[in-house]
Amino acid sequence: MAKRTVAAIVGLGLALSACAGIRDHKGFVIDQTLADGIQVGVDNKDSVAKTLGRPTFTGQFDPNDWYYVSRNTAQLAFRDPKVTDQTVLRVQFDQAGNVAAVSKTGKEMIASVDPSGDKTPTLGRKRSFFDELFGNIGSISQPGLPGSQQ
Template sequence: MNKRMKLGLVCAAATLAAGCTSIADHRGYIVDEALLQAVSPGLDNKRSVEATLGQPSFKSQFGPETWYYVSSKTGQKPFGSPEIERHTVLAVAFDAQGNVTSTDRNGMEDLAQIDPEGDITPTLGRERGLIEDLFGNIGRVGGIGPAGGGGQ
């Protein structure tokens, strides 16, 4: 093998290897451990939390006011679906006066995995065929009213 063929094979192998690497993506809040540790129950309030952590990803709509900071790191192999590699949720709860009452941090262990069942949604009841779908309601809705469509 001459030198050019070896160089060509090495370049081809490098190109193929580069195409097989995982694509990393970050979604949501960018976690800074020092800032997360700076939020303390009893010492901070809404204004200081917003100054330290910024706007939350979302706020609770019901119950005690809670701000959520959600962060996810995903990886995707070529021709594959993205998979979550790291997931963090910081929940900061406030009292009626706006003071921090608690902070709670959850990770991958609390992440719910939902596995859809293909293209069909299971339903209760019986299966109907095409003909029954087309003609099944004939005679069920009620009789035809008097001529002219008027009635009392």
């Protein structure tokens, strides 16, 4: 009886350990002291690159916008990861390469996008699987058309 109890406790412990949460960090590791040290009108692209390093990405429409993205996630077992903390540091430069603005946003800027459905809408007629498979059986071919025998 005692062996069964011990085996049950060990089995339950192993089963619960498989559902342990996973914490992960993705992106840039932002040092708050260094990020706060960037000053408008004083720093330029070279000094920002030396202080913070290369940006996570630059602006698609304006290469003078540098973005440093940091994200922490938590995940339980096989579920989708949930964002627990996010910081996006945006450094904007003027045409001369000097810092024009520094802004920081957080998790509140994450957008939730819901797809419209499981299927992509297409134009044309809607035929079932069997219509596609057996639709041409019994159709009369005309001479000169592709697939017809002359």
